[in-house]
Amino acid sequence: MRIVHLHWTGPPVTGGVETHLNALIGQLADQPCEATAIVGTPDAPGCAHHPALDIAHPATAELTADLAERLADADIVHWHNPQWHKPEVVTAVVDRLRHRARPTRFVFDLHNIDDDPAQWAFLATLPGTIATHSPFVAGEVHRALPAAPTHTLPLALPLDEEPFPLPGTDGPTVLQPSRMTRWKGSHLSLEAALTLLDDGSDLHFVHAGTRHLIWPPGIPDTLLHRARTWRDKGRVHFTHYTPAQSWSAIRAADVIVHPTIDRGTHGEPFSLAVAQAVICHRRIIASDSGNLPALLAGYSAAAIVPAGDTRALTDALRHALAQDAPAPTPDDLALAAHLRHSFATAGRHHLALYRTLTTT
Numbered sequence: 111m112r113i114v115h116l117h118w119t120g121p122p123v124t125g126g127v128e129t130h131l132n133a134l135i136g137q138l139a140d141q142p143c144e145a146t147a148i149v150g151t152p153d154a155p156g157c158a159h160h161p162a163l164d165i166a167h168p169a170t171a172e173l174t175a176d177l178a179e180r181l182a183d184a185d186i187v188h189w190h191n192p193q194w195h196k197p198e199v200v201t202a203v204v205d206r207l208r209h210r211a212r213p214t215r216f217v218f219d220l221h222n223i224d225d226d227p228a229q230w231a232f233l234a235t236l237p238g239t240i241a242t243h244s245p246f247v248a249g250e251v252h253r254a255l256p257a258a259p260t261h262t263l264p265l266a267l268p269l270d271e272e273p274f275p276l277p278g279t280d281g282p283t284v285l286q287p288s289r290m291t292r293w294k295g296s297h298l299s300l301e302a303a304l305t306l307l308d309d310g311s312d313l314h315f316v317h318a319g320t321r322h323l324i325w326p327p328g329i330p331d332t333l334l335h336r337a338r339t340w341r342d343k344g345r346v347h348f349t350h351y352t353p354a355q356s357w358s359a360i361r362a363a364d365v366i367v368h369p370t371i372d373r374g375t376h377g378e379p380f381s382l383a384v385a386q387a388v389i390c391h392r393r394i395i396a397s398d399s400g401n402l403p404a405l406l407a408g409y410s411a412a413a414i415v416p417a418g419d420t421r422a423l424t425d426a427l428r429h430a431l432a433q434d435a436p437a438p439t440p441d442d443l444a445l446a447a448h449l450r451h452s453f454a455t456a457g458r459h460h461l462a463l464y465r466t467l468t469t470t
Contacts, residue, residue: 111468112186114146114180114184115148116148116189117190118190118194126381126382129353133268133353136457137457140457151164160177161173162196165196185464185468186464186467187215188219192233193224215239216238233255239261241260241261242260242263244404244405245404247401263456264456265456270354274356276363281314284366284431286315287360288381289318290323290329291323292329296327298420298423300346303346303427305424306431316349318351320349356386364392365430366383368394370402373400381402384405389449395413395426397417397418399417
């Protein structure tokens with residue numbers, strides 16, 4: 111069975127989809143199938159490149175036809191987030207492949223979704239199975255596309271680890287492990303940390319995911335100017351690490367913050383970083399966005415704050431820094447084991463779905 115995954119970006123672009131895709135291709139390499147990834151990012155490790163998928167450049171009819179030809183012998187084409195970019199490319203490639211004598215089976219993977227009606231209308235035109243990775247996203251799909259065949263699959267995450275020394279060892283460390291962007295609430299966590307530092311708190315604030323960004327972070331210049339003083343003092347740090355180094359970084363932090371700002375359809379779709387923090391039993395402060403409350407339900411070291419509420423985030427962070435981390439409960443350990451197992455076995459679950467699709 112030949113499986114081809116398509117995505118607009120690949121590593122080293124910072125993001126959960128890129129991390130998942132790279133790990134999934136690695137897991138499928140150990141399964142009885144041939145799996146490859148084609149992305150729009152040139153020189154992406156572990157991925158082939160095709161310019162029709164490059165979101166920075168328009169695609170021509172010739173490029174689109176060439177991409178379809180490269181997919182001609184695939185049994186499964188698994189397209190990640192087809193609704194976000196270049197719908198004309200998706201439509202043209204799908205139409206070419208679906209009308210062949212041996213039609214291709216499609217999986218359309220929805221990682222990050224929106225409430226834009228045009229996106230849902232476009233998804234309704236695509237012939238294939240929809241894949242999601244959390245009850246939150248699955249529920250939104252069922253609401254918007256009730257007739258669409260939908261499967262919820264586990265995400266893949268690399269479990270190999272490499273060391274990464276977090277900057278700052280004198281005093282507790284607060285880490286935001288997501289990519290730096292306004293949607294992830296980077297401005298909120300930065301402002302909360304600056305407020306506590308201005309008030310005399312002894313802490314280091316570290317924000318990861320500050321390189322290889324697709325879009326500017328959207329942090330107000332006034333906030334970045336305010337942060338410059340504490341960066342010069344060695345208390346605020348903007349850093350970057352690889353997925354393999356993320357385990358070491360998360361374990362070294364005292365508090366993990368993940369304040370995604372949207373409560374609606376465009377809420378946090380899963381959060382690999384928060385799941386890692388659960389596995390590492392870190393104290394976590396997260397917003398009530400998307401899948402985060404469900405992911406952290408019953409986790410003893412979590413606090414949920416209203417999305418977009420800087421004061422609530424600041425108060426929760428102040429409280430967390432004043433407390434010793436609780437010992438993991440049996441429920442914490444069970445949740446950590448479940449998450450780790452799901453990350454390690456995602457490839458087998460994906461292959462099981464592909465086999466079902468090619469035999470029906």
